[in-house]
Amino acid sequence: MQDSAISSLSPEKFPFDMKLLPQQVYIVGGAVRDAILSNSREYLDLDFVLPKDAIKVAQHIAKYHQAGFVVLDSERKIARVIFPNATVDFAQQEGDSIEADLHRRDFTVNAIAYNPHTREIIDPLQGSMDLTSRLMRMISYRNLANDPLRLLRAYRQASQLDFVIETDTRIAIRNLAPKISQTAVERVRVELCYLLNIQIGGTHWLENAWEDGLLALYFSHATKESFSKLSKIDVAARKLEQAYQFLGKQLQEYILDTVKITWCGIAKLACLVHPQPEIAETELNMMTYSRAEIKAVIISLRLLPHLKVRQMSLREKYFFFRAAGKVFPAVVLFALGNDYPIESIEPLITHYLNDNDLVAHPNNLVNGKEIMESLGIPASPIIGKILVEIAVAQAEGRVSTKYEAVALAKQLREEAN
Numbered sequence: 001m002q003d004s005a006i007s008s009l010s011p012e013k014f015p016f017d018m019k020l021l022p023q024q025v026y027i028v029g030g031a032v033r034d035a036i037l038s039n040s041r042e043y044l045d046l047d048f049v050l051p052k053d054a055i056k057v058a059q060h061i062a063k064y065h066q067a068g069f070v071v072l073d074s075e076r077k078i079a080r081v082i083f084p085n086a087t088v089d090f091a092q093q094e095g096d097s098i099e100a101d102l103h104r105r106d107f108t109v110n111a112i113a114y115n116p117h118t119r120e121i122i123d124p125l126q127g128s129m130d131l132t133s134r135l136m137r138m139i140s141y142r143n144l145a146n147d148p149l150r151l152l153r154a155y156r157q158a159s160q161l162d163f164v165i166e167t168d169t170r171i172a173i174r175n176l177a178p179k180i181s182q183t184a185v186e187r188v189r190v191e192l193c194y195l196l197n198i199q200i201g202g203t204h205w206l207e208n209a210w211e212d213g214l215l216a217l218y219f220s221h222a223t224k225e226s227f228s229k230l231s232k233i234d235v236a237a238r239k240l241e242q243a244y245q246f247l248g249k250q251l252q253e254y255i256l257d258t259v260k261i262t263w264c265g266i267a268k269l270a271c272l273v274h275p276q277p278e279i280a281e282t283e284l285n286m287m288t289y290s291r292a293e294i295k296a297v298i299i300s301l302r303l304l305p306h307l308k309v310r311q312m313s314l315r316e317k318y319f320f321f322r323a324a325g326k327v328f329p330a331v332v333l334f335a336l337g338n339d340y341p342i343e344s345i346e347p348l349i350t351h352y353l354n355d356n357d358l359v360a361h362p363n364n365l366v367n368g369k370e371i372m373e374s375l376g377i378p379a380s381p382i383i384g385k386i387l388v389e390i391a392v393a394q395a396e397g398r399v400s401t402k403y404e405a406v407a408l409a410k411q412l413r414e415e416a417n
């Protein structure tokens with residue numbers, strides 16, 4: 001089969017000179033699938049398969065273009081070349097032919113190869129037909145059993161592509177579900193992260209994965225009710241996006257560049273873990289979540305009860321924002337997922353969105369050193385307490401200058417004696 005329609009895979013779009021590739025070379029996996037679907041990709045991520053010398057070719061390309069180079073798997077001969085705007089993997093073909101290699105993969109739609117020199121499409125498993133029918137179809141039961149992460153990949157990719165999992169494939173996944181325990185938990189976490197981040201369809205497929213027995217090991221406390229909270233979070237996120245552009249945008253941002261979960265994903269994760277923060281922390285540690293992710297979930301769980309108070313005093317709000325910090329967007333979504341009325345949360349959002357708001361974004365009139373000097377006392381926890389009281393007084397409008405802040409510090413010190 002030949003196809004000139006795969007324009008997004010034309011060599012001019014490669015981040016390297018095509019002449020550096022041998023004649024027998026194939027692009028495989030997601031890049032081919034998405035090109036046939038005409039789905040644009042935010043980031044260029046290419047997987048090449050070569051019958052021989054995969055690592056050598058990768059090394060040569062990296063050297064020629066002064067790009068980053070790393071051997072991902074020396075046994076299976078897979079290397080990665082990292083360009084400023086693209087990542088390109090080079091893998092040794094598995095088996096005697098490209099067809100044999102494709103037969104070892106997970107789903108038919110991921111088992112299409114494309115030779116960029118000849119523009120030939122090799123599709124021995126009729127993946128193109130499944131792309132047209134929008135179906136995730138396993139290549140074989142054995143292939144799924146060989147790498148049980150593939151069970152979860154079916155839901156993640158169905159969700160990203162807006163596909164359906166073919167009936168026999170779904171039955172096979174249900175049968176094989178207990179095997180997910182054989183997969184390294186880090187790999188599972190990455191798939192879950194995608195599913196938690198996806199705005200449309202993520203919740204539906206996450207719930208399906210749970211119903212099919214793939215998540216019980218990780219979220220033993222999750223129930224049908226937990227997933228209904230996730231759906232409410234999706235609805236709330238859309239509403240917040242419309243009402244508050246800045247906050248809405250923040251919800252879909254990664255919590256850290258190095259941690260690929262969004263604030264919205266954190267709120268959803270908080271719905272799936274045990275509601276008791278200490279137990280949730282153990283669960284998340286077991287799943288190798290980072291300190292930043294665990295902290296964000298725990299803050300969400302801990303702060304939820306505080307939002308029950310309909311009319312928080314300024315003092316309560318100050319302490320709420322102090323505890324929430326940059327996790328605020330996730331806390332808000334988590335509360336809305338738990339049916340807290342938007343009317344009681346809106347005043348907090350108003351504080352948060354105003355950069356000059358001293359309740360949500362306090363600025364220090366004085367620092368600890370200045371307090372120590374003006375009171376003539378050494379460093380001690382009292383200084384911290386005085387600083388907090390000054391910030392609360394500032395939020396309440398009782399002090400607004402350095403002079404008034406120092407006067408209050410003196411008064412507090414006297415009262416304490």
Ligand SMILES: Nc1ccn([C@@H]2O[C@H](COP(=O)(O)OP(=O)(O)OP(=O)(O)O)[C@@H](O)[C@H]2O)c(=O)n1
Pocket residue numbers: 028029030031045047104105106107110111147149150153
């Ligand atoms: N557990 C896995 C992981 C990957 N693959 C194969 O390796 C290809 C590339 O894998 P990867 O880059 O992880 O995923 P993509 O399918 O390319 O999808 P995406 O880039 O959207 O994650 C897949 O298409 C599939 O053919 C597989 O068979 N089994």
